[in-house]
Amino acid sequence: MNELPNSEQSNTLECPLRKQWVSFRLVDEFAESHAYAGLKYSLRDSQNQIYEGVLDSDGFVLIEEIYSGPMLLTFSSLASVFPEPWYEQLAIREDYPLPLTDLQIAAEQSPIGPRRNGESLTFLAEQRAAQEGARFFRVEVSDLVEAIKHLPDPDEAWGPRPSAGLKQAAGAKKDQPGIALEPNQYHVLEVKALRAYSPIFSTSPHFSALNAYHLAVMSVLSYAPFSTVRKGTEPALPPPYLEAGSIGNVLREQLACQIKPTLFNAAHYHLLSEEVPYSKRLEVVPFDPERYPAQAEGETPEDEHFLHDEATDTQAFITHNDKVILISIRGSASTRDWLRDFDARQVPIVEGIGNAHRGFHDAFIAAKAFINSYLDRFHTNDQTIIVCGHSLGGSIALLLADGIKRLPYAPKVILYTYGAPRAGDSIFVESAKDLVHHRIINNNDLVPSVPATWMDSEWKIVVPSIIMLLASLAPPIKATSLLLAGLINLKGDPYEHHGEQHYFMPRKHGGGSEASILWQPGCRALEEGDCARFIANLSIEGDMAKRRSFFVQIASAPQHFSDSGYARAALTTLLRWNASLSREGQLFTKEETEQLRPQMTKLERELADWVPGSYEEFRHQIRLRHDFRFYNKTETELRTLYSEGINSASGMQIIQRRELTRAQQRLTAQASIPITAAAVFGDQAEREDLIELMTEWRQEELNREAERLARQEPSSSAGYQYG
Numbered sequence: 001m002n003e004l005p006n007s008e009q010s011n012t013l014e015c016p017l018r019k020q021w022v023s024f025r026l027v028d029e030f031a032e033s034h035a036y037a038g039l040k041y042s043l044r045d046s047q048n049q050i051y052e053g054v055l056d057s058d059g060f061v062l063i064e065e066i067y068s069g070p071m072l073l074t075f076s077s078l079a080s081v082f083p084e085p086w087y088e089q090l091a092i093r094e095d096y097p098l099p100l101t102d103l104q105i106a107a108e109q110s111p112i113g114p115r116r117n118g119e120s121l122t123f124l125a126e127q128r129a130a131q132e133g134a135r136f137f138r139v140e141v142s143d144l145v146e147a148i149k150h151l152p153d154p155d156e157a158w159g160p161r162p163s164a165g166l167k168q169a170a171g172a173k174k175d176q177p178g179i180a181l182e183p184n185q186y187h188v189l190e191v192k193a194l195r196a197y198s199p200i201f202s203t204s205p206h207f208s209a210l211n212a213y214h215l216a217v218m219s220v221l222s223y224a225p226f227s228t229v230r231k232g233t234e235p236a237l238p239p240p241y242l243e244a245g246s247i248g249n250v251l252r253e254q255l256a257c258q259i260k261p262t263l264f265n266a267a268h269y270h271l272l273s274e275e276v277p278y279s280k281r282l283e284v285v286p287f288d289p290e291r292y293p294a295q296a297e298g299e300t301p302e303d304e305h306f307l308h309d310e311a312t313d314t315q316a317f318i319t320h321n322d323k324v325i326l327i328s329i330r331g332s333a334s335t336r337d338w339l340r341d342f343d344a345r346q347v348p349i350v351e352g353i354g355n356a357h358r359g360f361h362d363a364f365i366a367a368k369a370f371i372n373s374y375l376d377r378f379h380t381n382d383q384t385i386i387v388c389g390h391s392l393g394g395s396i397a398l399l400l401a402d403g404i405k406r407l408p409y410a411p412k413v414i415l416y417t418y419g420a421p422r423a424g425d426s427i428f429v430e431s432a433k434d435l436v437h438h439r440i441i442n443n444n445d446l447v448p449s450v451p452a453t454w455m456d457s458e459w460k461i462v463v464p465s466i467i468m469l470l471a472s473l474a475p476p477i478k479a480t481s482l483l484l485a486g487l488i489n490l491k492g493d494p495y496e497h498h499g500e501q502h503y504f505m506p507r508k509h510g511g512g513s514e515a516s517i518l519w520q521p522g523c524r525a526l527e528e529g530d531c532a533r534f535i536a537n538l539s540i541e542g543d544m545a546k547r548r549s550f551f552v553q554i555a556s557a558p559q560h561f562s563d564s565g566y567a568r569a570a571l572t573t574l575l576r577w578n579a580s581l582s583r584e585g586q587l588f589t590k591e592e593t594e595q596l597r598p599q600m601t602k603l604e605r606e607l608a609d610w611v612p613g614s615y616e617e618f619r620h621q622i623r624l625r626h627d628f629r630f631y632n633k634t635e636t637e638l639r640t641l642y643s644e645g646i647n648s649a650s651g652m653q654i655i656q657r658r659e660l661t662r663a664q665q666r667l668t669a670q671a672s673i674p675i676t677a678a679a680v681f682g683d684q685a686e687r688e689d690l691i692e693l694m695t696e697w698r699q700e701e702l703n704r705e706a707e708r709l710a711r712q713e714p715s716s717s718a719g720y721q722y723g
Contacts, residue, residue, distance in 0.1 A: 018065045018066060018067055019065070019068075020045075020065075020066045020067065020068050020069075020183040020184055021062065021063060021064040021065070021066065021183070021184060022043070022062075022063050022066065022071060022181050022182070022183055022184070022185060022186075022187075023060065023061065023062040023063065023185075023186045023187070024060070024061065024073065024181060024186070024187040024188070024189055025055075025058070025059050025060040025061075025134070025186075025187070025188050025189065026039070026055060026059040026189050026191055027059060027125045027128065027188060027189070027190050027191070028107075028110035028111070028125075028190070028191060028193060029110065029111070029112065029113035029120065029122050029124075029125065029190065029192070029193050030110075030111070030113060030122060030124055030125075031124035031125040031127070031128045031190075032110070033055075033058045033059030033060070034057075034058075034059070035059075035106045035107070035109050035110045036055055036059040036103075036106050036191070037055060037056065037057045037058065037059055038054050038055060038057075039054060039055050039059075039075060039077075039102050039103060039106060040052065040053070040054050040075070040077040040102060041053060041054070041055065041061065041073060041074070041075055042073070042074045042075070042076065042077075043063055043066075043071055043072070043073050043074075043181075044071060044072045044074075044170075044178075045066045045067045045069065045071045046067045046068065046069030046070065046071065046170065046171070047067040047069075048171075049066065049067060051063050051066065066183065068183055069169075069170070069183065070166045070167075070169050070170040070180045070181065070182060070183070071170060071180065071181050071183065072167070072170045072171075072172050072176075072178040072179070072180055072181075073144065073178055073179055073180075073181055074144055074145070074146070074177050074178040075101065075102070075103040075144045075145060076101060076144070076145045076146040076147075076177060077101060077102050077103075078099060078100065078101055078102075079091065079100045079101055079102050079104075079105055082100075082105070083105060083109070086279070086280065086322045086382075087100060087105060087279060089380060090279055093377075093378070094377070095377040095378070096285045096286065096292060096304075096377070098150050098279075098286070099146075099147035099150070099291075100279070101141070101145045101147075103141055103144060103145055103191075104141050104145065104151070104194060104278075104279075105279075106191075107141050107191050107192070107193060107194035107278075108193075108194045108195065108277035108278050108279060109277065110191070110193045110195075111193055111195070111275065112193045112195050112258055112275055113193070115258070117157075118155070118157045118259070119157050120138075120158070125138075125188060125190035126190070128188060129188035132186065132188065133186065134185075134186040134187055134188040135182070135185050135186070135187045135188070136160065136187075136188050136190070137160055137161060137162045137179070137187065137188075137189055137190070138158050138159055138160060138161065138189075138190045138192065139161070139162065139179055139189050139190070139191055139192070140152075140154060140155065140158060140191070140192045140194075141191065141192070141194050142154060143161075143162075143177075143178075143179050144177065144178060144179060145177055146177045147288075147291070148177075149286040149287060149288035149291070150286035150288070151194070151278075152194075152256055152257045152278070153239075153240060153253075153257070155192065155257070158192050162179040162180055162181070163180060166180035166182065167179065167180035193258075194277070194278040195258060195275050195276065195277060195278055196255055196256045196257070196258060196275075196276055196277075196278050196280075196281035197254075197255045197258060197259070197260055197271075197273040197274070197275060197276070197281075198255065198273060198274055198276045198280065198281055198282055198321060199214050199218075199255075199271040199272065199273050199282075200214070200271075200272050200273065200274050200681075200684050200693075201214060201215075201323070201324050201326070201386060201682075201684075202681065202682020202683050202684050203323060203324060203384040203386075203412070203414070203682070203683055204678070204682040204683040205414060205436040206678065206679075206682065207438045207500070207502065207679070208678070208679060208680065208681055208682030208684075209518075209570070209573050209574040209577045209578075209679065209680045209681075210272065210574060210680060210681045210682055210684065211386075211414075211416060211438075211682060212416060212438070212440060212502070212518075212570045212573060212574070213272075213567070213570040213571055213573065213574040214271060214272070215328075215386065215388035215416040216388075216390075216416075216418055216440075216562070216566045216567040216570040216571075217264055217267075217269050217271065217567050217570075218326065218328045218388055219328055219329075219331075219388050219389060219390040219393065219418055219562050219566070219567070220264050220265055220267050220269075220390075220562045220563050220567050221247055221250060221264040221265055221317070221328065222247075222315065222316060222317060222328040222329060222330040222331075222389070222390070222393060223265045223315075223330050223331070223333055223562065224245055224246050224247050224264070224265035225243065225246050225247070226241070226246060226247045226248045226302045226305065226306035226317065227239075227241035227242075227243055227246050227247075227248040227249070227302060228241075228242075228243050228246075229243070235298070235300075236300040236302040236303055236306075237300065237302070238287040238300050238301070239252055239253075239284070239287055239301065240252070240253055241253055244263050245263040245264060245265050245266060245267075246265075247305070247306060247317045248284065248301075248302065248305075248306075249261075250263075250264060251282050251284050251305075251319055252284040252301075255273070255281060255282060256278070256281050256282075256284070260273055262702075265563075266563075267563040267567065268702055269567065269571070269702065270697060270700040270702055270703055272693060272694070272697045273693075274689075274693065276321070279322075280321050280322045280323075281321060282319040282320065282321050282326065283319055283320055283321060283378075284301050284305060284319065285301045285304050285305070286301070287300060287301050304374065304377075305317055305318055305319055305374075307366070307367060307370040309363075309366035309367070309370075311366065312362050312363045312366045313333075314329075314330075314363040314366045314367055314396065315329075315330035315333070316328060316329045316330060316367050316370070316371075316393075316396075318370075318371060318374050320378050320379075320383065322380075322382065322383070323382070323383060323384065324383055324384050324385070324386050325374075325375070325378065325379060325383050325384075325385045325386070326386050326388075327371060327385065327386070327387045327388070327397070327400070328387075328388050328389065328393075329367065329387070329388070329389035329390075329393035329394070329396045329397045329400065330389075330390070330392075330393045331389065331390040331391030331392045331393040331394070331419075331562065332391050332392045345357075345358045346358065346425060346494065347361050349361065349399065349424065349428060350365060350368075351403060351406065352399070352402060352403060352406065352428065352431070353427060353428060353431035353432075354424050354425050354426075354427035354428025354429070354430075354431055355424060355425045355427065355428060355494075356399055356423055356424045356425075356428060357395065357421070357422070357423055357424070357495065360392070360395045360396055360399060360421075360423050361399065363392070363396045364396050364399040364400055364403070367396060367400055368400060368403055371400060371404070372404075372407075375404070375407070375411075379409075379411065381409075383411075383412075384411075384412045384413075384414060385401075385404055385411050385412065385413045385414070386413075386414050386415075386416075387400060387401040387404070387413065387414070387415045387416075388415070388416045388417065388418075389417055389418070389420065390417070390418040390419060390420075390562040390566060391418070391419050391420060391421070391447055391560065391562070392420075392421065393417075393420075394417030394418055394419065394420025394421075394439075395417075395420050395421050395422070395423035396423075397415060397417055397420070398415065398417060398420065398423050398424075398432075398435075398437065398498055398499070399423055399424070401413050401415040401435055401437070402428075402431075402432045402435055405432075405434070405435050413435065413436065414436045414438075415435060415436060415437040415438070415499070416437075416438045416440065417437065417438075417439050417440065417499070418440050418441075418442075418562065418565075418566040419440075419441060419442060419445045419447050419448055419560050419562075419565065419566060420439065420447075420448060421447055421448060421449075422448075422495035422496060422497050422498075423495070423498070424495065424496070424498070425494050425495060425496065426494070426496050428498075429496045429497070429498045432498055435498070435499075437498055437499030437500065438499060438500055438502060439497065439498070439499035439500060439501050439502065440502045440503075440504070440518075440566065440570075441501065441502070441503055441504070441527055442504045442513065442516070442560065442565045442566055442569060443503070443504055443505045443506055443516065445560045445565065446560070447560050448497070448527065448528070449527070449528040466485070466645070467618065467641050467642050467644065467645020467646065468481065468484060468485055468612065468645040468646060468648065468649035480606045480607060480609055480610040481610060481649075483525075483529055483606065483607070484607070484610060484649045484652055484653060484656075485649070487524070487525060487528065487529075487652050487656060500520070501520060501521075501522065501527065502518055502519075502520055503518065503519060503520065503521050503526070503527060504516040504517070504518055504566075504569040504573075505517055505518075505519065505521075505596060505599065507592055507595045507596070508595055512564075512568075513564060513565055513566070513568040513569035513572065514568055514569075514572055514706065514709040514710065515572065515709060515710055515711075516569040516572055516573070517573075517576070517588065517592060517596065518569070518573045519587070519588075519596075519666075519667070519670050520666065520670065521600075521663040521666055521667070522659070522662065522663060522666055523600075523656075523659040523660055523662065523663035524656070524659060525603060525607070525656040525659055525660060526600060526603065526660070526663060529603055568706070571703070571706050572706060572709070572710045574680070575698070575703065575706055575707045575710055576710050577675050577679065577680045578680055578694060578698075579707075580675045581675065581677060581680065584674060585674030585675040585676060586671070586674065586675070587670055587671055587673065587674070587675050588667075588670070588671040593667065593668075593671045596667060597664070597667065600660055600663055600664055600667070603660060604657060604660045604661075604664075607653055607656055607657050607660070608657060610649070610653055612646045612649060612650065615639065615642050618638075618642050619638070622638075
């Protein structure tokens with residue numbers, strides 16, 4: 001029996017089975033290695049010996065004296081040093097902390113290579129491997145780290161992949177972290193860039209065409225389910241969310257996976273998006289019940305990001321990145337929503353000032369708890385909270401944004417609404433005057449002019465307009481009388497609009513949203529004239545069933561749709577305003593200015609032509625129509641009511657004609673004020689890559705068609721039947 005070697009001798013002896021070696025280099029999609037320099041690796045050989053170390057300055061390592069057979073490589077070292085505070089916040093936050101690794105952070109700093117149909121068009125890494133005599137594989141971060149539930153699902157188009165059979169031969173299970181390497185081989189491993197796309201938002205309080213467009217699309221998306229449409233009380237589903245156009249699909253399966261979405265609910269759009277590190281995407285929290293106790297009890301990411309309150313039928317979604325928290329509230333989409341719109345009694349605003357429409361307020365309360373819980377979990381001082389909503393959703397969004405702004409930490413809040421009815425009284429509007437609210441309305445959209453007075457059943461408000469109607473020149477009642485009657489209703493109505501008005505007007509009378517021009521006329525008659533006529537008709541009819549049908553009708557009108565009405569017009573505006581930068585920022589061409597004028601001139605002429613009828617005609621109309629509101633009135637009372645009604649109409653006539661004159665002047669003034677890059681892109685105007693991003697975005701077929709339609713009168717805007 002041989003003697004055991006002494007300590008000095010053992011240091012010089014070599015194991016005959018440990019004659020193997022392996023080497024590898026990590027590179028990004030452009031064959032560069034600097035992002036991976038200094039990363040800690042762990043290699044387990046066939047005899048379960050562990051070899052640990054760090055990659056050199058060129059992302060390379062050579063490991064010698066290892067046992068023969070396949071080996072398993074991992075990079076599961078959790079990050080201890082973060083490149084910026086946002087990453088640290090993700091790792092230490094109380095709810096849903098993320099297990100960030102050094103490899104993940106490194107892969108987030110390397111750019112995406114060119115793609116075609118999801119496949120890489122950059123072969124630099126493959127060429128480098130061939131030049132250096134190396135085996136070449138493509139890998140993802142999720143192949144090499146232990147915790148992967150917060151990472152994108154594997155990309156099946158990303159290859160060639162390391163051998164799954166070799167991994168099994170190395171004694172590893174399929175779902176075990178790591179890739180298998182062959183002994184006595186040099187490997188070049190191209191790591192897929194861990195990047196995402198994110199829509200670009202301006203956090204400036206000033207209006208921007210970019211925000212108007214993107215938030216209009218987000219308002220369209222709020223009409224979608226979060227994932228698969230569920231029935232009744234069926235539970236929410238964990239990812240993936242494969243239903244095209246759903247909220248979860250857009251956020252998690254597309255933007256987060258380097259895919260630019262084109263479908264939002266049932267509408268097709270292209271977002272102006274930027275490439276960002278994966279951790280700075282619009283987040284959908286991971287589904288990992290083993291790591292997060294709440295999910296072990298049945299909670300899913302859908303519960304965090306999506307609200308569909310059964311009691312009020314309120315629907316909304318919320319998400320965030322390092323810069324913004326985005327909240328989008330759905331508008332009327334069901335009979336229950338329309339009934340809530342109809343519930344116009346006023347109630348005190350909870351934890352606010354003034355009174356609000358009861359139906360909107362109930363929905364606001366449902367959304368408030370959901371949103372506040374999310375803010376408690378994910379809001380940081382560096383984020384701007386952007387709230388948007390269409391129709392009913394805009395009114396809820398207004399109450400919600402005001403409530404958020406009143407939180408103790410006074411977050412920065414920006415609100416964009418589209419076709420929103422009035423939500424509160426003058427006290428509320430005054431108390432919320434510091435809230436940044438860009439209120440966008442579409443030509444001939446009737447919804448912004450509700451709640452109507454008949455919704456609140458205030459007879460004393462309705463009477464003056466009825467008096468004026470019944471005292472018009474001669475039957476049949478003139479359109480001008482109906483207009484003025486409706487405006488009196490609106491003037492007497494205790495509800496008021498909040499925010500800065502922005503108005504889409506078609507270039508020609510009867511034109512669609514595709515050729516609309518956005519400006520600020522500052523004139524209520526222009527904004528609410530058509531609705532005033534309809535409301536005035538209802539004031540005469542006195543038929544509640546017809547009123548209900550009427551509201552459903554106006555909520556379904558094409559000009560009110562979130563897609564064909566608002567998002568299309570917002571797309572047109574972004575394209576037009578961007579084009580105006582190349583013509584010295586001119587908002588309107590001379591031709592467009594002349595096209596807008598006749599529409600206001602027609603309304604001004606209509607108002608000017610009204611002349612009140614006599615008291616005798618008023619008495620005749622009462623008898624003819626059997627209007628119960630004037631039963632049991634004495635002659636003196638009727639004469640007093642007649643006088644009050646005519647005086648109100650005459651006063652409104654003067655006021656509205658004056659407003660229209662100012663609107664004409666504003667049209668001339670705004671036509672001469674140049675559009676700036678900041679008006680188009682907000683605080684994103686100084687981006688060095690903006691021209692490149694816009695050029696690429698404009699080349700999309702849908703945008704080229706929209707740009708063509710913006711220069712001529714479209715044939716029709718029909719075909720969009722939701723929102």
